[in-house]
Amino acid sequence: MSRINWISASEFLLLELSGKTIHQPLLFGLFLSMYLVTVTGNMLIVLIITSNARLHIPMYFFLTNLSLTDIASISTTVPTMLENIWTENQTISYIECLTQLYFSIVFVMVDNFLLATMAYDRYVPICQPLHYAMAMCPGLCALLATMSWSFTNLVALVHILLLAQLQFYRGNTVPRFFCDMPLLLQLACSDTYLNQLLILVLGGFAILLPFGLILASYVYIIMAVFKIPAANGQWKAFSTCGSHLTVVTLFYGTIIGVYFLPSSTHFAGGDKVAAVMFTMVPPMLNSFIYSLRNQDIKRALGKLRFQRRPFSLVRKCCELGNC
Incomplete structure (x- = not known):
């Protein structure tokens, strides 16, 4: 084989979501709308939490991190896809592909660790309520978030450095609308x-x-809840976990659909649908799941909406020494 065939590819060709030109404007409008809804919804969650001193507790600290991660995650793949649809050019450079893959790994893994931390945050007040203040102190919350971000960046860096050592044929086609590690390998x-x-x-x-x-957290939660004698008490305890369980199911469900189910189990075009579900649906729905089921968020949103002076909340927090 000639040496030129082994020169690393300078670019990759991403797969179109639809081969029919007539569908491209519809897809562009649909995915642009989903992207804007995702960014707006998650930014609103961040604004509500940061501007309301009553929400400066561990659960909402991790929810803020989750919302920021969802914004970053969808911004890693969707803008490139929208650009490719608009310009009708499906190519992505080698460097851009590795960069996109790096951040995709980071944000998906951070989501995973944040969901685990939020499960622990649900476990402590139900199973060990007297130890909650010590178990979820601000210093520990910050440490858990920092460790999640640090570890995931390290793992992503190792993967990208090893991937950069590989060689590819020129003109390789990635059968997905974003760069994905298993497909590149x-x-x-x-x-x-x-x-x-x-x-x-x-x-x-x-x-x-x-x-x-x-x-493990939910096994202990279920065991503790069933020990509560009153049915109302059991329902109240379970209801505090409803939003988190929904987000966890959505997150792992889409991962299983993309990476663990064989292609033969998908209907025609099912791989593309699964990829869209994985990259766009969880980040878009997470903010709605938490806001629609959370009375604290609803009340804080109402206060923020009818606030006469936009920056008065910030001033109040600063006066109370919470800035």
Whole structure:
């Protein structure tokens, strides 16, 4: 094989969501609307929480991190997809592909760890209510968030550095509208054994450990709730976990649909639908799930909406020493 065939590809070709030109404007409008709704909804959650001193508690601290992560996650893939639809050019440069993949890994893994931390935040007040102030002190919350971001950036960096050592044929087509690690490894000319091994070890740890923590938290929560004698008390305890359980189900459900179900189980075009569900639906719905089911968020939104002076909340927080 000639040496030129082994030169790393300078760009990749991303797969179109629809091969029919007539569908492109509809897809552009649909995904642009979903993107704007996602960014607006999550930014509103962040604004509500940061501007209301009553919401400066661990649960809403992690919810703020989750909203910021959702904004960053969808902004990693969707703007590129919209640009490709608008310009009718499906190519993405090699550097842009690796950059997109790096941030995609980071934000998906941070989401995973944040959901595990939020499950622990639900476990403590139900199972160990007397220890909540100590178990979820501000310093520990900040440490958990910092560790999540640091570890995921380290894992993503290792994956990208190893991926950068591989060689690809020119003109490789990625069968998805964004760069994805398993698909890029399938296109590589070089030996990908080490890459696959690290995906198995690091990826398994980053997915299974948080999932195990979430599962264990809810096992203990269910056991504790069933010990409550009154049915109303049981329902109240379960209702505090409803939003988180919905978000967890949506997150892991879309991951399973994209990465663990074989393509043969999908209907025609099912791979594309699963990819869209994974990248766009959870970030868009998370803010609605938490805001629609949360009375604190609704009350804070009402106060923010009817506030006469936009910056008075900030001034009040500063006067109280909460800035």
